[in-house]
Amino acid sequence: MxxxxxxxxxxxxxxxxxxxxxxxxxxxxxxxxxxxxxxxxxxxxxxxxxxxxxxxxxxxxxxxxxxxxxxQAASLTNLIEEIQFEFVDTEEVLNLLETRIILETEAARLAAERGTADDKLIIKKKLEEIRSSQHDNRVGDKEDIAFHNAIAKASHNPILVHSVENLTTLYEKAIRFSLKKNMGISEKRAQVLSEHERIYTAIRLGNGEQAGEEMYQHLSNACKKFKHSFDQALNS
Amino acid sequence: MxxxxxxxxxxxxxxxxxxxxxxxxxxxxxxxxxxxxxxxxxxxxxxxxxxxxxxxxxxxxxxxxxxxxxxQAASLTNLIEEIQFEFVDTEEVLNLLETRIILETEAARLAAERGTADDKLIIKKKLEEIRSSQHDNRVGDKEDIAFHNAIAKASHNPILVHSVENLTTLYEKAIRFSLKKNMGISEKRAQVLSEHERIYTAIRLGNGEQAGEEMYQHLSNACKKFKHSFDQALNS
DNA sequence: CTATCATAATTTGTATGATAAATATACAAC
DNA sequence: GTTGTATATTTATCATACAAATTATGATAG
The missing domain is CATH 1.10.10.10 (Winged helix-like DNA-binding domain superfamily/Winged helix DNA-binding domain)
Structure with a gap:
């Protein structure tokens, strides 16, 4: 004992x-x-x-x-269950996002061009899970990751899938330890959801160029938001 | 203030x-x-x-x-899992090449844009090692991989570097274990060398777009050659 | 020589007291 | 009402000491 x-x-x-x-x-x-x-x-x-x-x-x-x-915490009811800090280097997260942009822009394009009806149905399902997580006012990291992974899968390139999954998992870990206060900004969430929808629509229509572009914008925005929240944290 | x-x-x-x-x-x-x-x-x-x-x-x-x-936890770079290699399938090699194209096209662009004089010197050295390996009539796989890895390093994105290295070593293994290695490559060697030189030149001049395009062409050609030699092997 | 065990040295965890620096408070002056 | 100032409060850091746990050391037995 x-x-x-x-x-x-x-x-x-x-x-x-x-x-x-x-x-x-x-x-x-x-x-x-x-x-x-x-x-x-x-x-x-x-x-x-x-x-x-x-x-x-x-x-x-x-x-x-x-x-x-x-x-300082705004609401004590949904008080931190788990302590979350930034111990991950900002630069590493940005590098991670940069690499994700490279891979996933193409993954989205390939998903649009090669994805079967089944693949697209799965992507749609993941999108709706994001929606419902948002409705429940949950963070929805897992659902976000699942959405991106589903798109990669639709590319029908196992190596690419593995690489993307590798990076998204890493990203989730990194975010878990680095994101502290900027969770729950609903307006940003709405924007993210809209971006996800645009990606899905492009894939559904089989428009590869568009899908790639939307994914690029989506992840670039994530990059910007991360930089911004980091700068804010610095000035506090 | x-x-x-x-x-x-x-x-x-x-x-x-x-x-x-x-x-x-x-x-x-x-x-x-x-x-x-x-x-x-x-x-x-x-x-x-x-x-x-x-x-x-x-x-x-x-x-x-x-x-x-x-x-207890390491930096992100060390957390990247390697893709374990099971068996060589033609399709997998093509998938591998496709993923390499995605990553390395951008890696080459970033190398041109961010690479220091030092980085470029190293790339040049690797290029010359390829040349000398060719002169000695050796296969030069290792040198080829080293050249590509050096370009990735010049991107100054450790995550990207790790991802590229992961894929290039995997590619090397795949080629090595693939029965049809060295299939009629010798006559194309001059072409490959010329492609490498064009990539290097674009990087040296800091022309990102050009570097990316050259890398894209280079790996696409590798893809075509692989397909071609595979078809030949099938018909023999 | 190797393995085991007691002992010493090292290192973190906590306590205590002291000083510096920033803030809050009270009050006077205008 | 605002401003300025003196005073008290409070955190931030330093320095030292000791307790408790671990690690390193060395002696001893086999």
């Missing part, structure tokens, strides 16, 4: 989250001071500070020297 | 990530000790510990009491 020994700092991390939830704290509210928290939990300031570091890195709070720690 | 004021702990966080990346640390490798890190960056242990807390919470490292901090 293995006794679970969690670090005090991480226990404090949980307790503070719990506290925020319990007290129904709103964005802008001030947390108790580090001194108060350390007395509250019967520990020293050190683990409290480390817990607050993680909280801040996860975007839940902001600590300002002299000003205390302030709750 | 907003004066940039990043906390030391977060600067340390970035520096450690940078260090892991720079040193190409693999999962399982041990980071320097907290003491060493604090001396390295000229700060106390406190911010170093807070940075490590965030790193650990993000899943990049694990810190064990007494055991040091070890890297």
């Amino acid at each position: 293995k006794i679970e020994r969690r670090k005090v700092s991480m226990q404090v991390f949980d307790r503070i989250k719990e506290y925020i939830h319990k007290e129904k704290m709103q964005p802008g509210d001030r947390l108790p001071t580090e001194k108060q928290l350390s007395e509250m939990f019967g520990v020293s300031r050190t683990p409290v500070r480390e817990a607050l570091s993680v909280l801040e890195a996860s975007g839940l709070t902001v600590s300002k020297q002299g000003g205390g720690s302030i709750v | 907003k004066i940039e004021r990043r906390k030391v702990s977060m600067q340390v966080f970035d520096r450690i990530k940078e260090y892991i990346h720079k040193e190409k640390m693999q999962p399982g490798d041990r980071l320097p000790t907290e003491k060493q890190l604090s001396e390295m960056f000229g700060v106390s242990r406190t911010p170093v510990r807070e940075a490590l807390s965030v790193l650990e919470a993000s899943g990049l490292t694990v810190s064990k009491q007494g055991g040091g901090s070890i890297v």
